[in-house]
Amino acid sequence: MAPHDLIEVKNLTVSYEEAKLPVLDGLNLSLSKGETTLLLGPSGSGKSTLMYSLNGLYPEELDGKLTGERFYRERPYEAFNPGELSRRIGVVFQDPESQFCMLTVEDEVAFGLENLDTPPDVIAAKVDWALELVGLSDVKEATITALSGGMKQKLALACILAMDPELIILDEPTSLLDPHSRQAFVETVISLQQEKGFGLLIIEHNLDEWLAYVDRCLLMNRNGKLFYDGSLAQGFREHYETIQREGIWVPRLFRTAYQLMERGIIDDRKEFPMELEAISPHITHGFFTKKVSYSSGIPHLSLENVTYKHIIHPLTSTIHKGEWVAIVGANGAGKTTLSLLLAGLKAPSGGTVTLNGNRLKEYRSESLWQEVGYVFQNPEHQFVVDTVFEEVAFGLRLQDLPETEVKERTETMLEHYGLAAHKDRHPYTLSQGQKRRLSIATMMVENQGLLVLDEPTFGQDEHSAQEIITLLQQRQQEGATLVMVTHDMELVDQHADRVLVMENGTLAFDGSPEELWKKGKRWLAHHQLQQPFRVRLEQAQKKGAAAIESARA
Incomplete structure (x- = not known):
């Protein structure tokens, strides 16, 4: 030693x-x-x-x-x-x-x-x-x-x-x-x-x-x-x-460098570069894939002057069917509370939440959960039974489905989320990442039309996170509306159609990711946000090109 x-x-x-x-x-x-x-x-x-x-x-x-x-x-x-x-x-x-x-x-x-x-x-x-x-x-x-x-x-x-x-x-x-x-x-x-x-x-x-x-x-x-x-x-x-x-998660900088090495654009005998400026000159138009929107433009969930105690102040917004909406902002800004209001898990102190044209408070609990699924930030808050298998099967059994269908759908979902080998374990004995996957599986198995997720990729390795995102994309393509609370700006940039920025319980921004990134570094920093890797890389490229042009002049 x-x-x-x-x-x-x-x-x-x-x-x-x-x-x-x-x-x-x-x-x-x-x-x-x-x-x-x-x-x-x-x-x-x-x-x-x-x-x-x-x-x-x-x-x-x-x-x-x-x-x-x-x-x-x-x-x-x-x-x-x-x-x-x-x-x-x-x-x-x-x-x-x-x-x-x-x-x-x-x-x-x-x-x-x-x-x-x-x-x-x-x-x-x-x-x-x-x-x-x-x-x-x-x-x-x-x-x-x-x-x-x-x-x-x-x-x-x-x-x-x-x-x-x-x-x-x-x-x-x-x-x-x-x-x-x-x-x-x-x-x-x-x-x-x-x-x-x-x-x-x-x-x-x-x-x-x-x-x-x-x-x-x-x-x-x-x-x-x-x-x-x-x-x-x-x-x-x-x-x-x-x-x-x-x-294992690969830093965006390393991933992009590797792609450039594979294409023979930069020297593959060297270590990965550690600065954006080292790879930005090699990025060409179309290097990053653009996302596809599935929003129908039809209102799905609406909030009108909604308040909640001292946390949420009068807030009005409409989420459309097939839309992928990200809720972002500083810690303590009210993101999770807003998500709970959207899912009907909290009743507003004032204002109205409307789902498919009907007031949320008029839904009976069993009817609401056939329409809305929710994944908690802490997965343990939603576990109710003693085994992983029964946790996923629980909601299906409430629908009085045939046992053969319950078993088939449960096993398929466990396989999707890498939990098949743990189906007989108690949910509390799983790792934190496995608990998160289980919490999402319990919701996804019921095929609700509106999915609200609080930090869906928290604690996941890259394979598991990508599997979750792929399944969410599939649900969106089938017509589901997705609302996610997240701190992951890469996730927002690649998948969200709209972004709601919360600030002290109010809505500071409601628009597309591209509109958000154009707000500039100072505005984003004020709201505890930052531009995603793609935007920072493109800006480094423009800065480098401008410097070269200036030197030539």
Whole structure:
């Protein structure tokens, strides 16, 4: 073990009781203080299991078996008292709610410090410091349940930062953050790392913001094996086809560079370029595929002067049949609340929501759910039975369909979403990505005409996300109307017909994606948004062409 290493793992193998094969298989790796390491792998490859093993939660909380050796600063993990390693190795979980145990924001940050016997005056100062770092000072006294999903992720980070660990593990830390907050989050973490010197292990699908800061990349396959350990650009260059086959997300910059290399436009012997300017001169007209609209122009769902408590202020808009509408905006802007109003899961305080010309409040529950499907931001909020199979079959059985049809449609949907092998498991035992796929499968199986989805691709590897999007496209082509809450500007750019931008419970913009991108960087930044890769690349190309023209003049 090198003197600068914090953690060394030798031949780590982890198996769960119900699984036939190990989820981690013979891993060997080390992590150092001050180093930024990116851990990539498809859903179900064992990334979260590795995280639990590294911070000492496993094997104590493991329903299974862990073998191999683990060392922290050359001491075996077994030499530490229970909970001791968790103070030195901080984790921000993919589902931040799972690590909260207090009622208010400030009490949650203070909780860990109190367990370390920190003096009260020091606790108060550290709480203020940590909350200011993540931009939550103004909700210090708020209850945690009142926070948006993105704000909860920021709170989880504040709790860890306050305890001053030597290694921080971030599990999908930016997945619920708006684009502007995502960039600010990354810059904050890196700035703190440079100041404090802690190590960083990042498990992430949103790679673009991290590219400039990563020292090292670990690549895992779906069999729980480590197949690469080295620089990020070299790893993607040498293993691009394997990465695609495994379903690991490829940064837009790398994907475009690879396409240019395949066409012989740029040198395929070099590593992937790390700047837009390196590839922008090679982009030709028609390089990006334009989307097709299926909107009928016929009103499907209308809101007229709709309000909800202090969250949504008078809001009027109409969504048309066959339209794909994206709801975007800053964390806490009211996006999820609006989606719940659209689906009839919340009743407006004022105004009217109309579905197919009828007031939503006049629908009986069973009639409404035959028309509208909803996917929650937290998948567990919609699970009602004890197995994956029965969860998907539940809605079909309420329709009194023949059991043979229920079984056939359920098995088809489980196969589509990569859940067939898990059909007998309890939904709560699935990984976060698998829970998301299950929540979408339970809705898609019923063929409603209006689908409302809150962060549909959250926590998915690239294969799973693309499968979800393909099935949604198919439903749209068949006439369904889609409404999605998302922070993914690439998803908006490629698939949305219209975009609703929320700001403090009001509608700040209602128009096409192209109209939105033309608003400019300053306007977008004010609403915590950013232009998608395609638009930024095209602008870099125009800027480069203008510079060349100026030099010639």
